[in-house]
Amino acid sequence: MSADETSSTTRRTAIRAGMAVGVGVGAATLVGTPADAAPGAPVIGGPVIGGQVNDAGAAETLLVGGSSANPALALGGTSPMLRLFPTPESAIPTELPTGSVAVTPVADLVIGGRSGRRAYVNTSRWANRTVAVPPVRLLDTRALASYSANVLAGADGVVSGRLQAGRTLHLSVGRVPEASDGVAVGAYLNVTVANTVSGGVLTAFRAGTTMPDTSSLNWWGPNQILSNLVEVPLGPYDRDPVAFAIHVRAATAVIVDVSALILTRPGRGY
Numbered sequence: 001m002s003a004d005e006t007s008s009t010t011r012r013t014a015i016r017a018g019m020a021v022g023v024g025v026g027a028a029t030l031v032g033t034p035a036d037a038a039p040g041a042p043v044i045g046g047p048v049i050g051g052q053v054n055d056a057g058a059a060e061t062l063l064v065g066g067s068s069a070n071p072a073l074a075l076g077g078t079s080p081m082l083r084l085f086p087t088p089e090s091a092i093p094t095e096l097p098t099g100s101v102a103v104t105p106v107a108d109l110v111i112g113g114r115s116g117r118r119a120y121v122n123t124s125r126w127a128n129r130t131v132a133v134p135p136v137r138l139l140d141t142r143a144l145a146s147y148s149a150n151v152l153a154g155a156d157g158v159v160s161g162r163l164q165a166g167r168t169l170h171l172s173v174g175r176v177p178e179a180s181d182g183v184a185v186g187a188y189l190n191v192t193v194a195n196t197v198s199g200g201v202l203t204a205f206r207a208g209t210t211m212p213d214t215s216s217l218n219w220w221g222p223n224q225i226l227s228n229l230v231e232v233p234l235g236p237y238d239r240d241p242v243a244f245a246i247h248v249r250a251a252t253a254v255i256v257d258v259s260a261l262i263l264t265r266p267g268r269g270y
Contacts, residue, residue: 084109094118114208117236120264130188132260133178138171139246139256142195150175152207152237162195163254168247170207171256172240178261179242184234186262187244191217192227192255200250206233207243219252227255231262 084103089110092102096112103109113119138150142161150171157167173179173187193202202217217228237243246254 092118117241129263130260131178131263133176133258135190135257135259136176137255137257138173138189139169139254141169141254152240152243159251161253162197162251163246163248165200165248165250168211168245169254170237170243170245172237172243173234173258173261174240174242176258176261178263179234183263184242184261185264186231186233187258188260188262189230189232189244190227190257190259191230191246192225192257193217193219193248193252194225194255195253196224197222197251200248200252202249202252202254203247204230204232205245205247206235207237207240207245208235211245211247219250229259 084101086105086107087102089104092104092110095116096102096110096118098112098114098116100112101109108120111119137147139147141158141163144151144155144158144161148155150173152170152172154163154167154169157164157169163169173184176184178184179187189204191202191204193200196219199220200218201215203211203214204216205211216230216232217226219226232244234242234244237245246256248254
């Protein structure tokens with residue numbers, strides 16, 4: 001497990017019994033003490049030694065196995081038990097191995113998520129903040145060509161101005177200035193259906209996930225115009241990090257406006 005991590009993951013500082021390297025309290029008593037590891041958990045690249053700077057060159061230290069009762073690495077005590085030293089964002093790769101962790105100079109945790117995509121966790125008490133934005137129309141299937149820059153996939157499902165039954169559109173909020181890469185994690189949308197042909201259900205959901213069996217907007221007959229305010233999480237789709245999806249179970253025109261964003265790093269990037 002890395003505690004002091006550069007972009008190449010070459011330096012590690014491990015601690016034991018609640019003492020963080022650099023704190024200076026009782027550090028001498030930890031020199032040469034291996035970090036706690038469950039039996040049978042191999043350490044690749046050599047043991048992690050408490051109270052010392054561990055430099056394994058280009059090798060990584062990997063702890064394998066363990067359980068909640070017998071963890072591969074156990075940290076205890078009342079002092080800081082694990083210190084992650086900052087790495088400049090420019091030195092953090094765009095794709096991180098899943099499960100890896102780094103910290104930026106402004107105290108954002110950077111985590112290697114699904115398929116190596118990095119995700120941010122803000123460590124301040126203002127972890128998330130809802131910010132109103134000037135309303136922006138992202139989609140109107142009745143004039144699809146005017147909004148093609150926001151459509152990532154599924155445009156072939158729109159016929160004669162209606163999204164057809166069983167089809168999904170993937171959309172991006174990336175053109176909203178406040179939704180810079182890695183900042184926006186959710187959006188407030190005003191979703192409208194028009195020119196309906198029968199009763200139906202619309203579902204808005206995070207891109208990159210399985211569509212939930214839920215509804216964001218219902219209608220019950222032809223020629224209706226109905227709308228609803230929907231909060232939808234954003235996720236990656238293809239190379240776009242701030243995407244969501246719209247699925248309908250009956251053909252209808254769909255209009256989507258964004259009125260607010262949920263930011264994970266408020267005050268930065270907008």
